[in-house]
Amino acid sequence: MNDILSRRKLKAKIFRIIATISTWSSIIILIILLGNIALDGFSNINWTFLSSFPSRFPHKAGIKAAIWGSIWMLALVAIIAVPIGVSAAIYLEEYAKKNKLSRFIEINIANLAGVPSIIYGILGLTIFVRFFQLDRSLLAGSLTMSLLILPVIIMAAREAIKAVPKSIRLGAFAVGATRWQTIQSHVLPASTPGIFTGVILAMSRAIGETAPLIMIGALTYVAFVPENINDPFTTLPIQIYNWVSRPQVEFHHLAAAGIIVLLVVLLTMNATAILIRNRSLKKYKW
Amino acid sequence: MNNKIIIETKNLTLSYGKHPAIRDCNIQFLKNKVTAIIGPSGCGKSTLLRTFNRMNDFIDNFNIEGEVLFEGKDINHSDMDPVEIRKRIGMVFQKPNPFPKSIFDNIIWGPNINGFIGSQQELVENCLIDAGLFDEVKDRLNSSAMELSGGQQQRLCIARAIAMKPEVILMDEPASALDPKATMKIEELIKKLKKSYTIIIVTHNMQQAARISDNTAFLYEGELIEYGKTNSIFTKPDKQQTEDYITGRFG
């Protein structure tokens, strides 16, 4: 008996050690990567960097255009993708009959979420830039990115809506509410935190995507802030890519600085998403 | 005796797809009385109850044959609006399901979306008093309903139902998720409410049915076996099957 027990204890111990090593190794690799970048780029982060346009001279170059381009793009993507995505989710969860067609749509949306982003780039190029002749504008870029994150938003919104217990809906119907009144007063408010979290996570994907924007022709050297949706633009990842591909080492340091800025933005967005989710868990204790 | 019939079924057959849950049921519910529907699990009690306020509309593959008359009119007629019916026939569910809002909002929401004009404070207070909950929550009407105990939540759901001033209240095993003390409070409440409302209650607890109802209907495997005054059913039922069930010989 004791033999078997001690063998089992040994197995458990070994497993614990493996798990600990895996966890810590991932963390250590991450720390090394980030540390590397931080060392490289930290010295370059100053107000000049943040408020200057790119230039041929490293000491004069900055990411002002890229930051503004990213902000514009995110805003437009939010305005386009969120209403469409949430409405689609509401329709699929609340109104559509559960039949073969709806299952088919469900599976396809999940597949679309996994399609490589460059395919969306090609799609955007063909439809928005060429067919609709939007040229290489913010509008074309935002529409393309919206297509990219739309499946993600739809899936996240669906999950959030599904998480609202059926009993709440039944309670609303039982006092003589229509389906829309129920959705508006109960389902949406209860699922908003979940939807919001999903949207933020989708956005943080959008802010980091480079390939589709390059496909539709977002410029890599933009020395102005876009003024309307038809203007050309650039984004943080593109600017970083541009600097990394230059031969001068100083530009590589600038790229590192840009990466730090991008990471800070991403971390902030993710932290916000987590905060919202935690607060909503307290309120909606199903 | 002025016993008016408020809900009546005629040859009612309810089925999910091909499978019938209720077969050829003819029953009359009297106004301002408490009628209990008893029977073993799966005999169709809840299905029958949900038909009266058309909550079965939300279930796919659900079929109705026969008539359900509410004050003489068939509720499944194409002219009838289920939303209107649910305003007049309310429901309390087995597991308390208050909205994740404040106590005040829980009660006033239904009337508000249906165009209520008048003193909201007064309506909420009166409903809470009628539901026997006012004293316990009067100084925290704006706190979340989710913080109440199970029994309090269920009384809140009853208050929410009566805020719509329905004519009939359907209750689907309203006390089965509650402890004995909370159950007792709900039963006292039901006896009080029947002065103003007609109550139809589904319960698997026979002693409860015996305690609070005026009339009892016994369903078995989708068929109405016996229906009569609760007093008679529990002292000398007509059908042997009824007697076997209530004495616990089966089910």
Added chain:
Amino acid sequence: MAILQKEIDKLKESILYVGTLVEENFLGAIESINNNDIDSAQEVIKKDKEIDLKEIEVEEECLKILALHQPVAIDLRFIIAVLKINNDLERIGDLSCNIAKRTIALSKLPSIIIPKEILEMAKIVQQMIKESLDSLVELDITLAKKVCVDDDKVDEIHCGIYPFVESKINEEPDKKTQWIQLLGISRYLERSADHCTNIAEDVEYLINGVIHRHSSKID
């Protein structure tokens, strides 16, 4: 519900046991009149104590079942019937005791000839006790009805005893105490018959769920 069923079966046995004790004691009382047997009479008085104790036991059993199991329908009617039959049986036991006491009193006085009507009444009452208990066991309503019909016969005979005793007192005035005792015995027999009728009516309630008291016949 097996627990309740066991309790009910146990209760049935108990009430039938009380019934048997009462039947036996009644027979003993009649024999003591017949044979002017003091020993039998004293036996009857002694045994009545056992009947009283058993009656209390049965009542407590009924209360326990009512409190713990909340029976309904036929089970409820059974418990109620047993409670009442229990009472009636105990009363018959007391009446047998009273008859035995009269026998002892009579034995101390110069004897009289017990009229055959008394013995006839006693036989009918003995039959009624047996049949009312049988109707309970077998849930036989025909038997229960017969008991009520037999009660009429007993009433008839008892009515006849009054003028008989009156004439006997005029005939043998020195034995008037004995004849008055005999009247008492007749009354006890008549009341025993009434209690049997009660038992039969309680059995009818058990079977039909209809309370049928204070009437001369069962429909």
